[in-house]
Amino acid sequence: DIQMTQSPSSLSASVGDRVTITCRASQSISSYLNWYQQKPGKAPKLLIYAASSLQSGVPSRFSGSGSGTDFTLTISSLQPEDFATYYCQQSYSTPSITFGQGTRLEIK
Amino acid sequence: QVQLVQSGAEVKKPGSSVKVSCKASGGTFSSYAISWVRQAPGQGLEWMGGIIPIFGTANYAQKFQGRVTITADESTSTAYMELSSLRSEDTAVYYCARSFLLTTVTTYYYYYMDVWGKGTTVTVSS
Numbered sequence: 001d002i003q004m005t006q007s008p009s010s011l012s013a014s015v016g017d018r019v020t021i022t023c024r025a026s027q028s029i030s031s032y033l034n035w036y037q038q039k040p041g042k043a044p045k046l047l048i049y050a051a052s053s054l055q056s057g058v059p060s061r062f063s064g065s066g067s068g069t070d071f072t073l074t075i076s077s078l079q080p081e082d083f084a085t086y087y088c089q090q091s092y093s094t095p096s097i098t099f100g101q102g103t104r105l106e107i108k
Numbered sequence: 109q110v111q112l113v114q115s116g117a118e119v120k121k122p123g124s125s126v127k128v129s130c131k132a133s134g135g136t137f138s139s140y141a142i143s144w145v146r147q148a149p150g151q152g153l154e155w156m157g158g159i160i161p162i163f164g165t166a167n168y169a170q171k172f173q174g175r176v177t178i179t180a181d182e183s184t185s186t187a188y189m190e191l192s193s194l195r196s197e198d199t200a201v202y203y204c205a206r207s208f209l210l211t212t213v214t215t216y217y218y219y220y221m222d223v224w225g226k227g228t229t230v231t232v233s234s
Contacts, residue, residue: 001170032217032219034220034221036153036221038153042226043203043205043224043225043226043227044145044153044203044205044221044224045224046220046221046222049208049219049220049222050219050220055222087152087153089153089155089220089221091210091217091218091219091220092217094167094215094216094217094218095157095158095167095168095169095218096169096170097143097155097169097218098155099152099153099154099155100152101152102152102153
């Protein structure tokens with residue numbers, strides 16, 4: 001299976017900060033990389049698909065970049081509702097789909 | 109807009125089986141796949157498998173091969189996930205999610221999961 005490693009595992013930031021989360025794949029996955037946001041007790045929500053495409057309805061402060069093995073999710077200006085856990089997920093090796101371990105974004 | 113409505117919480121004994129349903133409300137499965145993802149308490153997300161209803165093709169993560177069965181009934185736009193030989197480690201929230209299907213000449217990909225059910229809590233306890 002392709003391993004997905006996110007860094008950092010947790011992060012403290014303030015409203016208005018620019019935040020970057022990194023996801024690294026154990027082998028090249030082209031651009032088959034998605035990002036999800038999950039709040040406590042809720043289902044995950046798709047933010048970014050195909051590495052850099054913004055899902056409909058998602059605020060433009062979220063952006064994704066990367067290809068191959070290294071990817072980033074950037075939040076340009078943190079809002080109070082952005083404090084959550086973020087997961088990357090590769091779909092290159094269907095049907096062996098794998099997620100990163102998650103990055104917990106907390107209020108500083 | 110399609111919503112995925114999952115069945116209610118379950119409490120099961122070790123060694124038994126559980127079957128969770130996922131019904132598309134406000135639409136059909138159309139040409140999408142349905143994935144099942146679980147999340148143990150305080151843990152991350154784990155893809156278990158999925159099904160492409162129009163093909164009737166199911167795919168399973170290696171970890172769950174032989175223990176999970178995913179089916180779909182196109183006539184009712186309902187997918188099912190059955191997990192057998194339950195153990196305490198299977199205690200988790202189980203989500204279904206609509207997976208956009210990307211097809212090429214030679215293969216297909218469960219590309220991304222854009223619509224999720226609210227989750228079904230399965231507790232395995234003696």
